[in-house]
Amino acid sequence: MANPFSLPFQFNNQSISEWLGHFKSAGVIVTGQEINGVLTVLNREHAKIEVPLLQLVLMRLTPVVLYLAEFLQKTIITKPQQAKTAQMSCHILQCMAFLHGYLAKQVTDNSQKVLHANYALQITGIAFQHYAISYERPPGELWEGMSKCYQLALHANLLDVPVEKPLPGLQVVATIALALKRNLLFCLASPYRFKQQKIQQLFAFCTQHSKLVTFVQPGSSMEYVFCWDYQASDSFQPVYAKPEQLPEKFVLFHAYDLLQAEQAAQSPDIDGQQLTSYFNYYDELLAGSKFSLSKPYVFVSGFVQIFEFFERHVRDYGISTANPPPSPKNLNFSDLDLTTDKASKKQGMNKVASSEIWEVSQDDTENIKLKFGAIKLVSTAQPLFFVAEAMQLKLAVGDVFVGYDIALKPKLGLVHCVDIKLNGKIQKSVVEICIGKVSVLSQSSSIINHQALLLENEAGKELFLADGKYALGAILKYDEKDLRLEKVVSMSPKYIRYVVTVCQ
Incomplete structure (x- = not known):
C-alpha cells in the first residue's frame, strides 16, 4: 500500500526495516523524536489504515518502543531538568497503548485479541511508571483504554488466556488479567510518595507479584478489598478501598495472598511495612x-x-x-x-463579583x-x-x-x-x-472560582486541588499569589496534591 500519511516508510517489512536501520547510530533523544512523530501520525490516522497494515507497523515498532522506553526512563532520572524528554516518553507509550487497544477491538482472531489487549495493558502500566517517575498525573485516556481492554476481555472470556510467544520484557504478566492486576497494584501503592529509583523497584515488585492479586465478587466477605471504578477515567485516582456504595461499573480485588506470604517484607528493595500498609487498610495502626x-x-x-x-x-x-x-x-x-x-x-464584596x-x-x-x-x-x-x-x-x-x-x-x-x-x-x-498553616486560595475574577487549599510549612508549599487538569510547570493564578506546579505528591478520588512554588 502507498503511504498517503507522510510517514517515513511504506507499509511493508523492507521499508520499515530500512527506516529503523537509520537509528543504529542515532542518539536516544533523536530516535525518540522520530518514533514519537510516527506514532502521532498513526494515532491520528489509525481509522484510515487497513488493520493488517497497522498490525504490521505496530508489531515492528513495539519492541523498539520497549527498548527505547528503558533509555528514556534513565534520561528522565539522570536529567530531571529535561521536562520535554519525560513528556515525549509518556506520549510515545500512551500512543502505543492506544493503538494496541484499537487493534484488540478490530481483529477477529481471539489469539490476536489477547495479544493486542495484553500489550495495550502492559504498555499502559509502563506509561503509569513513567508518569510516576516524572511526578506527573497520568491522563484519563490511559484509564479509559484499560477499561475498554478489560470489558473486551471480560465479554469474550479472554481474561486468563495467555499471549502466545510474548515479546521479551512482556513475558511475566502474559495474560490480560495479570497485566490488569499489575497496573492496579502499582497505582494502589501510591508510587508518587517514593523517590524515582524506588518507583522503578516498586513497579518491578508489582510485576513479579501480580499473581498474588485476586479478583473477587461483590458479596465476598474478604477483608481489605479494593475497588477500581472503570467508568471514572477522569478521576484523579479511580482505584481505592471498597466503598459502602459501589460505583456503577467496578472491579473488586484484594492482595491478601501478598500479605499472607509476606513477600513485601522479604523484598530487599521495597520497605515491606510501608508498602503493605496500603494493602491492609493500615491494620497495624x-x-x-x-x-x-x-x-x-x-x-x-x-x-x-x-x-x-x-x-x-x-x-x-x-x-x-x-x-x-x-x-x-x-x-x-x-x-x-x-x-x-x-x-x-x-x-457584599467591594468589587462586582463575576457571578453578578x-x-x-x-x-x-x-x-x-x-x-x-x-x-x-x-x-x-x-x-x-x-x-x-x-x-x-x-x-x-x-x-x-x-x-x-x-x-x-x-x-x-x-x-x-x-x-x-x-x-x-x-x-x-x-x-x-x-503540619503547617492551611489557607484557602480563590480566583474571584474568573467566571468559575476554582478555589484550592494551600498548605505551608518549613518544607515548602503544597496545593490541594479538587478538580481540573493541569500540566507540570503550569502557573495557577489566585487572588493571593501565583503558584507553579512542580510535582505530584499524591492523588485520591477526591483531590490531587502538588508541590508548588510561588512565582515572583
Missing part, C-alpha cells in the same frame, strides 16, 4: 495505636464545606472568636449534638449549610498518623477535612483508611494530620 490521651476536635469534611468554613469562621490563620463555630471544649461522645450552621447571606456579571443566581452560591462532626485523635507509632474516632459525620477514604481543637487553629487532615469491620455510631479510621 488501627490495632496498635499508642496508649495516650485522645485529642478532641471539631471538623468539617470535603472541599465545599472547608471553603465555606473558612469563609465564615477563619481569619488570619485562626478561627475568629467574634463568629465562633461549635466549641471542642466539652465534646461528649456519648451524647453528642453539634450544631449546624444555617446558610447565611455572605457579606454572568447573572448567576445568588441562591445557588449562598445556600450552603455547614455540617460539623466530632473526632478524637489517638497517636500511633507512625508520626503524623492518628487513629480517629468520628461521630456525626462519616469520613471516606481519600477525604480531605479541616479540624480544630481548643487552640482554634485549623489543621488539614487526610483520610487514609476507614475500619470496615465497625458498624455503629462511632466510625474508626486512620488519618494523617498535615
